Amino acid sequence: MSVARRSMARSIAAHAVLIAYVLIALFPVFVIVINSVKSRRAIFADPLALPTAETFDLVGYHTVLRQGDFLLYFQNSMIVTVASLALVLLFGAMAAFALSEYRFWGNSLMGLYLALGIMIPIRLGTVVILQMMVAGGLVNTLTALVLVYTAQGLPLAVFILSEFMRGVSDDLKNAGRIDGLSEYAIFFRLVLPLVRPAMATVAVFTMIPIWNDLWFPLILAPSEATKTITLGSQVFIGQFVTNWNAVLAALSLAILPVLVMYLIFSRQLIRGITAGAVK
Amino acid sequence: QDVTLTIESWRNDDLQIWQDTIIPAFEAANPGIGVVFAPTAPAEYNAILNSKLDAGSAGDLITCRPFDASLELFNSDKLADLTDLAAMENFSDVAKSAWQTDDGASTFCVPLASVIHGFMYNRTAFDELGLEPPATMDEFYTLLDAIQEDGTYIPMAMGSADQWEAATMGYQNIGPTFWKGEEGRRALIAGEQSLTDEGWVEPFRHLARWGAYLGEGFEAQTYPDSQNLFTLGRAAIYPAGSWEIGVFTPQIDGAFEMGAFPPPVMAEGGTCYISDHTDIALGLNAASPNADAARTFLEWVGSAEFATLYANALPGFFSLNSAPVEMEDPLAQEFVGWRESCEPTIRSTYQILSRGTPNLENETWNASANVLAGTETPEDAAARLQEGLASWYEPQQ
Amino acid sequence: MDALTLTQVTKKFGRTQVIDGIDLAVAPGEFCVFVGPSGCGKSTLLRMIAGLEDVTSGQIAIGGRQVTDLPPARREIAMVFQSYALYPHLSVRDNMGLALRQAGTPKAEVLASTDRAADMLSLTALLDRRPADLSGGQRQRVAIGRAIVRRPKLFLFDEPLSNLDAALRVATRIEIARLHRELGATMIYVTHDQVEAMTLAHKIVVLRAGRVEQVGAPMDLYNDPDNRFVAGFIGSPAMNFLDAGALGLRSDSLGVRPEHLAISAQGGTIPGRVSHLERLGGETLSYVQTEAHGLLTVRQFGEHDHAVDGPVWLTPDLERAFHFNAEGQRMRA
């Protein structure tokens, strides 16, 4: 594509709009970050002020690091998120492939069945889930969380991925079939690489609610050894007092890994991966 | 350690105190029993606790909400009967009433603390403006007008966004004065009074007047906002609960001096009433495998030693133990001192009246906030509450 | 046993009948070319043989084995797609080697095979590029390379050379012929290039609207077409059809190949005017507008010049002309 094609004015306008929107998107984040390093007094005295020598205060971060083993929480969050994500992507993509690629009896029904999960909040099933985990001896293990999040993430993953998989050229898959690739090989070697942008999208969508979830860690794995970082942060939200310094600090810290994961995934959205496949 | 007891609680705030003060004291005296305090964010506590109890994964010791929430757990055999606990001797019937069956036959939680409502004020500001705490409602409004006039301070810190504030610190704070404390509360339960009676509408009328003295945009002001307004020294008066003592003291950190006054009386020489609300107790999970150790712990919780420890660690949470407790915090002493001069009562909606749908407590939050924000008249609000209550509560029909 | 047998194969897309009862047998080692106008169903038929389209009815057997219900992977075929269908995320080398590696061929052998194919198709310099960075012709060569690397029993080619330049086309055509001889494989080949059809095929299948019009060796079709459609379709430039009545003949139309029409400025049987002249160096094509027979094409060997718009006379070589009846059927003497 060409420079000649882009008139100067158009590109300036595009940048102007984008910058304006970025300001809207980032302004509140900016407010969070600057206030996480201010004293409580300073937060409410002037929330927009940058931290000065006087108001600069890492008390939030100190509180966070003093309270419990944050590195461990962090690690737990990471393990749970990454493991659930991997399972959601793998199982979700496989199911999506089956739904989008094959015509079989009950295909639409199966699609609908797998989509039911996005229609009811899984929280409602808490008691039964907890009973199952108790029965399986999985309470206070990360496995319990991984299982729940996998189930929770699957419907959306299947829904989005099957839509994207319908866009993969049939000729391409057929070429693979003729090349003697089994259906599994077609899935793993051809289709998965080609829907990488969609996988990245799904990964991002799946990862965020998992990372930020408070409910299931509280119920299924509240023990010190299995606490997630979000659960760790909620100690600072009390009945009558909320330690905003600590909450801001803890959650600002918790943003970083998700942001990093997001950056990793968004690299997959490389332009034109399918170009040149078919004429 | 042989046994580890886990305490389920909504008191995130107290984590530090339990870990650093209370639990070590117990463990020192009871080798072989370890205790873990595992609090949950207060808003989720009931839901999470119920789920865990249903599934059988809840801790050994359960922090008890007052009245129906715990009664329900007891009735469904989730909480053990603690009537025979020796330490129960140490509590008056009133103290235990929040955790007993309606007939008073069984008690299932060891009372921990109550909280008292009143008004805190910025004594430094009062001094500056030459003002005195009010004794009557009229003086109260004169005082507010004076602060308003001066303009340096927002007269009173309260918002309607969280609803809870308007109901608890407003309606339940000044209300007992009008419905005459226990007298009115019992009459309401018995169906002898209704919420549309003067005594129950009047507090709403006052709430409706308060709007004028609150900060700009108080409709969107949340409870933490109100706290901050006061502790940052921007508001002069703060309708409060005693639990704020422990919160505010470090936050204000000497920036100004605090004082407190009880809810003003209707007229010079009238009786003063305070809400001295039984708020928190500790029960035993009926399914606990460590019931013996847990009972040992509960006996200790019912002791005078614990009472002193707790009340001093958490100024503003007043022990319900019959044994007198020495408190060091002057403001806490001030609050608890009102027990001598005023008639105590508990929050009107808590016992029995919030058992049905619509839920009177929740409705009262909503009504108080509406009235404070001026979107509903006191009379309409009262009528609505009465109608809701009558819809399911037989004595009121 | 035949390498490929089609028995009453039909195909419908919705209600459109695209393939209409085709019977065909291809002998082992045979080179069979499908020709026919655009949209006549060549690709569809090929895809059915490959197993990429269901047959609506009928049977397909490959090497004597019924494959009608077998998946493509188990039909032991290779195919070059009209749309290339390269794997966009793989390099040229991996595009060609994937099938072999999938089959568990040792690495060194895969490498050797792909190198050989790349060499044959002048792709060696491009082995590490991805399809997106290739020109149209280069992509097409990769697609061919992918098929030949595997050396299966049955090859299916869908217009494999249409994007190659003349030199490469000739070279690849000869390569395919050589490959065919070497491997002894059976090949089914779709093309609309006369030269390819005539030079590569043992057997040409002329299709029209989903039906077989005629099957035969190239020269048989050329010299002995069954009907006007085949006569017009085989041979380039296409045969001229003259109005037999106007010439005093008893058939309906007379087919005369462009090279069998003599052209002269002096005189002849049919008067006309040159409307367009194409000089190709080795030959010259004149398009002559005539009163009685419309536009006729004349092909002359070598370079010739005729004044455009100038009057000329054409003389058909009646000996080598074909007679057709009103239904377009050949009237054999």
Next chain:
Amino acid sequence: MDALTLTQVTKKFGRTQVIDGIDLAVAPGEFCVFVGPSGCGKSTLLRMIAGLEDVTSGQIAIGGRQVTDLPPARREIAMVFQSYALYPHLSVRDNMGLALRQAGTPKAEVLASTDRAADMLSLTALLDRRPADLSGGQRQRVAIGRAIVRRPKLFLFDEPLSNLDAALRVATRIEIARLHRELGATMIYVTHDQVEAMTLAHKIVVLRAGRVEQVGAPMDLYNDPDNRFVAGFIGSPAMNFLDAGALGLRSDSLGVRPEHLAISAQGGTIPGRVSHLERLGGETLSYVQTEAHGLLTVRQFGEHDHAVDGPVWLTPDLERAFHFNAEGQRMRA
């Protein structure tokens, strides 16, 4: 004023030089054909003219107006893409009519134009289909239709006929020629089909690895190539290059067109064996393996038969042969 002027146009993809300093002027109404081996940069050059690729350096002017920095939409061109690039969501009719409607042409007129184009390209029956339901050739015709409907000043065609069958190809070729005459538009046309290049072009530009090898009228290139590359590229089958030394000539190599090599079983200058025979009906191509000159192609008019592997003798027509020096440059007498 020239319809198109390229001044020292270059293009790099990363560090690969794909177009290397091209100068070219195309007169108004001229029909200019780019030929060259696959990957030589034809499509890239065309895309630069269209404004779809940036020029790395150099200038492009269309109709005397500098357009180097103008977006494609403002260059007043139409283009047929090698990959068709149809709008998948629009019917054939809308694919062709979209540009006109965008330009605000009245509905009736749009309809008339598309109908005319559809008629010309035998697309009338397909007007309501979408690209996905068309065969390869049909898609290509839609792509052509989309370009001609707009009747712009400058047409760019990238191998527009490569997927058409022979008959349609001839018809479309003649249509394009007619269109060109009618509209008087300037056309730039990329092809690797000799016949198209020779018959359509006023001017052929022979490209090789991003450079212009020779520019000229078709017969000029055919009869008077500047170098061995052009000589070999123009004309099909390609020219034979004989080892001049072995023939006792003083040049390095001798170019002889296949039609200028006489073949005889009895005797001649160069002995060899027939290695492959292609009988096309109207002509016969023999590939003869010789000791001294490698594989030589012989073209004969009409049908001939030579025993494959049988010994033959070839005799070049020295009168019509070309001499080249060691650098491949033509040595003119």
Next chain:
Amino acid sequence: MAGRRARRWHIGVFLAPAVLVYTAIMIVPLLGTLNLSLFARGEEGRVFVGLANFATLFGDPRWSGAFWNALGNNAWFFLIHMLVQNPVGVALAALLSAPRLRMAAFYRTAIFVPTILSFVIVGFVWKLILSPLWGIAPGMLDGIGLRSLFAPWLGREEYALTTLALISVWQFVGIPMMLIYAALLSIPDEVIEAAEIDGITGWSQFRKIKLPLILPAIGIISILTFVGNFNAFDLIYVSQGALAGPDFSTDILGTFLYRTFFGFQLQLGDPHMGAAIATAMFAIILAGVCVYLFGIQRRLRRYQF
């Protein structure tokens, strides 16, 4: 692809893991819960009451009033997302997918950052910004001379829901943006180039070429927005509490359900009525999804590139 193939085990293999995990950990518990809607708490534990809970939900004016209020609010919440979030998301994606846009990766990330944040933070920061007390929004409006436009939006019945919906839009606009962006990237360059040459540029190129090609993605987004909005809960819960003030003006089905199912303060959780509400919600959402799946999605043409 081809239909009648013998023994297509692979379909089962592809489906099995997802279906198993999903059924065991999601469907079974949820069915168990929804099943509760047919029971009620009786003297002796649980008793079967048939559809009585639904009769209460829709027949008792208190329950039905709350339900319809929540449904109405929810519809408005959804409408705002459809009218603001999705068009803005599409517009941003369109801008971002412009060829060779500099800093595109930065923009994309920045716009997505709010989506990463937890609700706790989002609720806190917007309350802080919009608070009349701490001066950010009033101060900024003052700065552009529009101070008079300021109102305590979150505290007023007439604005609160809209304000929250817009906050939610702010938070989630990254999702439609990402999906549309991915869809736009899969349109082949050549098609866009053909349009450029045809003189179809800018807005009309977007409307006539790109938009039809990304319609399936827009369809997905709409249905995801629908499902997400009718399941929404957290934002309202953290910023307005379970009572969804002021005066239930921000009460949506999710908060209504939560309050009923799990209880709130003195209100005890009622799993039976809660399950009835959940079932009703589920029916509404399912109806919407079916309309989409069988009415709209079938009609959307997908294009393979």
